[in-house]
Amino acid sequence: MESKMKLKVKRLIDKMAAPAEDPIPLLTPYKMGKFNLSHRVVLAPLTRQRSYGNVPQPHAVLYYSQRASNGGLLIAEATGVSDTAQGYPRTPGIWTKHQVQAWKPVVDAVHAKGGIFFCQIWHVGRVSNSGYQPNGQAPISSTDKLVSQGNTNEGVEFTPPRPLRTDEIPHVVNDFRFAARNAIEAGFDGVEIHGAGGYLLEQFMKDKVNDRTDEYGGSLENRCRFALEVVEAVVDEIGAGRVGIRLSPFGEYYECQDSNPEQLGLYMVKALHKYGLLFCHMVEPRMETGGENFECTESLLPMRKAFNGTFITAGGYERDNGNDAIAENRADLVAYGRLFLANPDLPKRFALHAPLNNYNIETFCIPDPVLGYTDYPFLE
Numbered sequence: 001m002e003s004k005m006k007l008k009v010k011r012l013i014d015k016m017a018a019p020a021e022d023p024i025p026l027l028t029p030y031k032m033g034k035f036n037l038s039h040r041v042v043l044a045p046l047t048r049q050r051s052y053g054n055v056p057q058p059h060a061v062l063y064y065s066q067r068a069s070n071g072g073l074l075i076a077e078a079t080g081v082s083d084t085a086q087g088y089p090r091t092p093g094i095w096t097k098h099q100v101q102a103w104k105p106v107v108d109a110v111h112a113k114g115g116i117f118f119c120q121i122w123h124v125g126r127v128s129n130s131g132y133q134p135n136g137q138a139p140i141s142s143t144d145k146l147v148s149q150g151n152t153n154e155g156v157e158f159t160p161p162r163p164l165r166t167d168e169i170p171h172v173v174n175d176f177r178f179a180a181r182n183a184i185e186a187g188f189d190g191v192e193i194h195g196a197g198g199y200l201l202e203q204f205m206k207d208k209v210n211d212r213t214d215e216y217g218g219s220l221e222n223r224c225r226f227a228l229e230v231v232e233a234v235v236d237e238i239g240a241g242r243v244g245i246r247l248s249p250f251g252e253y254y255e256c257q258d259s260n261p262e263q264l265g266l267y268m269v270k271a272l273h274k275y276g277l278l279f280c281h282m283v284e285p286r287m288e289t290g291g292e293n294f295e296c297t298e299s300l301l302p303m304r305k306a307f308n309g310t311f312i313t314a315g316g317y318e319r320d321n322g323n324d325a326i327a328e329n330r331a332d333l334v335a336y337g338r339l340f341l342a343n344p345d346l347p348k349r350f351a352l353h354a355p356l357n358n359y360n361i362e363t364f365c366i367p368d369p370v371l372g373y374t375d376y377p378f379l380e
């Protein structure tokens with residue numbers, strides 16, 4: 001009996017004395033401003049369309065807490081800044097007190113697990129239908145050009161947009177400001193301004209869409225003015241240490257293209273310096289659609305090098321190329337969308353090199369509060 005015990009103790013001592021295996025690059029700690037991250041596997045913002053009446057629901061408490069880990073960064077799904085910001089059914093908002101109250105238990109649940117939680121604040125612009133707009137009005141944009149192909153989803157057609165008058169722009173900037181304030185009131189650690197995906201901010205930034213003749217159109221500086229005014233307002237409201245932005249200069253979502261995406265990306269990151277933004281989250285050029293990945297020769301490296309804050313990359317990452325991105329210093333953090341959606345314990349699976357659950361596209365954006373949402377299994 002005694003020798004059995006001795007053997008156990010010896011094994012324990014040997015184990016403790018053995019050199020610990022180095023964690024993979026994705027699982028090394030990182031300090032992002034005042035936030036101490038224990039690993040670099042970020043939950044990318046993912047619209048799930050389960051927020052009935054634009055209000056976060058109790059099932060989101062479970063969904064986000066499942067994906068939270070101690071010291072892990074989560075970015076919440078795109079969240080509308082006003083009643084004109086929606087283009088899809090059942091997406092959450094953060095412009096009313098009721099919505100702020102509804103976010104609180106979701107945020108609390110993430111914090112209870114030690115997670116760091118940012119809210120992605122969003123306006124769809126022309127990616128909408130008048131049925132989602134107050135009084136059935138036309139969606140607002142930089143332009144009156146209609147998205148010519150596809151639909152917002154669930155077969156709803158796009159409605160021709162109305163270009164914002166110059167004097168209306170400060171009101172939209174203010175909507176972002178109030179949304180940021182509300183996010184902090186709801187308990188979020190900060191916000192990510194949605195400047196990607198073909199939505200309102202990009203509709204101003206990109207020259208294939210923006211056809212304005214006022215100070216918000218024409219030159220690169222003019223086209224970026226609106227996005228940077230939003231950045232300035234949000235930073236002024238909640239402090240630069242709580243603000244990031246997501247950009248996809250290379251993307252062509254909803255026909256939102258630019259003739260010189262690298263120049264656009266570089267201009268933006270350099271301008272962001274001025275505000276001391278916490279992070280810049282960029283979508284890789286290869287990510288073209290929600291379903292498939294395409295490789296291409298363009299790279300985010302020039303932007304990574306030009307930005308002095310935390311650089312997050314996203315789009316088509318798996319375990320190995322995510323590790324490479326960190327090891328080669330191409331990014332500080334890697335955001336995972338579809339893999340994290342289907343694997344609530346993704347960082348742990350990466351640590352153990354465990355097999356991953358497959359995602360099911362059919363259930364990405366359905367209203368069901370459980371199916372394809374909170375029922376993806378954890379590792380045993």
Ligand SMILES: Cc1cc2nc3c(=O)[nH]c(=O)nc-3n(C[C@H](O)[C@H](O)[C@H](O)COP(=O)(O)O)c2cc1C
Binds near residue numbers: 194
């Ligand atoms: C179902 C779904 C919803 C998404 N919703 C958002 C969103 O709300 N905001 C956003 O910026 N990107 C959104 N994206 C893009 C993802 O954040 C991510 O950039 C994309 O899925 C590529 O990363 P991945 O290859 O790791 O999935 C969404 C993607 C999917 C598949």
